[in-house]
Amino acid sequence: xxxxxxxxxxxxxxxxxxxxxxxxxxxxxxxxxxxxxxxxxxxxxxxxxxxxxxxxxxxxxxxxxxxxxxxxxxxxxxxxxxxxxxxxxxxxxxxxxxxxxxxxxxxxxxxxxxxxxxxxxxxxxxxxxxxxxxxxxxxxxxxxxxxxxxxxxxxxxxxxxxxxxxxxxxxxxxxxxxxxxxxxxxxxxxxxxxxxxxxxxxxxxxxxxxxxxxxxxxxxxxxxxxxxxxxxxxxxxxx
Numbered sequence: 001x002x003x004x005x006x007x008x009x010x011x012x013x014x015x016x017x018x019x020x021x022x023x024x025x026x027x028x029x030x031x032x033x034x035x036x037x038x039x040x041x042x043x044x045x046x047x048x049x050x051x052x053x054x055x056x057x058x059x060x061x062x063x064x065x066x067x068x069x070x071x072x073x074x075x076x077x078x079x080x081x082x083x084x085x086x087x088x089x090x091x092x093x094x095x096x097x098x099x100x101x102x103x104x105x106x107x108x109x110x111x112x113x114x115x116x117x118x119x120x121x122x123x124x125x126x127x128x129x130x131x132x133x134x135x136x137x138x139x140x141x142x143x144x145x146x147x148x149x150x151x152x153x154x155x156x157x158x159x160x161x162x163x164x165x166x167x168x169x170x171x172x173x174x175x176x177x178x179x180x181x182x183x184x185x186x187x188x189x190x191x192x193x194x195x196x197x198x199x200x201x202x203x204x205x206x207x208x209x210x211x212x213x214x215x216x217x218x219x220x221x222x223x224x225x226x227x228x229x230x231x232x233x234x235x236x237x238x239x
Contacts, residue, residue: 071206084214101203
């Protein structure tokens with residue numbers, strides 16, 4: 001078995017916070033800016049951190065968060081736990097809830113369904129109208145506006161803090177579907193309009209995660225409040 005790579009060091013800002021851990025899995029609160037797993041950049045990732053933290057090479061990454069998405073992520077420590085958590089994800093019993101700031105006023109709760117097609121070469125996703133000969137996949141989520149805000153320091157008339165619950169787990173799903181609905185994520189430089197309001201990062205946070213424990217079947221639920229950088233100041237805009 002390969003030993004954890006000693007090359008990687010983690011600053012306090014890069015270090016995930018352990019929310020829960022036992023012999024089978026761990027739940028981390030990932031800071032934005034940290035990759036979930038390594039890529040061609042060679043930068044340190046959550047997987048590298050887990051190898052050091054667990055003292056073993058195996059890390060079962062059940063789902064992923066984009067580099068600039070913060071919040072909760074579950075990692076398996078053994079292959080049996082990873083397999084069972086993956087099944088929970090497929091069956092919909094591993095439930096992920098996100099909070100995000102969207103540009104504009106999302107009027108009401110809704111269910112968004114789109115066909116998404118990923119370009120692996122460019123790591124981008126777009127909405128298509130039909131599957132045809134492509135490898136497009138259906139993406140579905142629920143969105144609910146939580147509050148409206150007129151921000152003090154961001155050049156936009158209104159932001160909506162929305163809660164998202166994923167029915168499917170597609171790459172960049174919340175970002176692409178929000179943009180397609182006309183409400184791009186604040187700070188999303190990949191999918192939002194180039195002349196849109198600027199922000200320090202994509203304003204997306206993995207807020208809640210709920211799942212049955214892969215071995216005991218005990219129902220587990222964990223929460224992570226909005227981090228300080230997403231607690232945007234402004235005037236509450238009533239509906």
